[in-house]
Amino acid sequence: MALLRLCPGPDARISTPSPEIVADILWAAAVPADGLEHIRARHGPTPTAIDLALFHIGSEAETVADIALRLCRRAIDxxxxxxxxxATRIPLGTHYDAVQTEQVPHLRDFLPQFGNDHHRSR
Structure with a gap:
């Protein structure tokens, strides 16, 4: 799993797409080599940020975070x-459920039992 945050830069469009639209864009940009299995997307700590949890099949050549960043950059392009x-990484602790919520805002919201988010699986 890789946690990423998408944020608009100074040249970005004015309107922020919904987390569901961002998940659809990522699926459209994904290729089989990405090994993407599941996406969870939700609004980030600011109104324009989108936080993502991308779940991949493991890869020996690259880390899951590198694959997720490459996918996000392909989608942005x-x-x-x-x-x-x-697209930037959100730090992930040693264990998913052990990361302090102060360190990664909204991290617990990615877990199914906490809050509503938009998720898609293949």
Whole structure:
């Protein structure tokens, strides 16, 4: 699993796409080599940020975070709705449920038992 945050840069479109639209854009940009299995997307700590949890089949050549960043950058380059956006990693602790919520805002919201988010699986 990789946690990422998409944020608009200074040249980004004015309107922020919904988390559901961002998940659809990522699926459209995914290729089999990405090994993408599942996406969870929700609004981030600011009104324009989108936080993502991307679940992949493991890869020996690259880390899951590298694959997720490459996918997000491919989606940003391909989708007009994300033109001018940036993708950055959200730090992940040793254990998913042990990360302090102060360190990663909204992290617990990615867990199914906490809050509503938009998720898609293949």
């Amino acid at each position: 391909a989708a007009p709705a994300l033109a001018g956006w940036t």
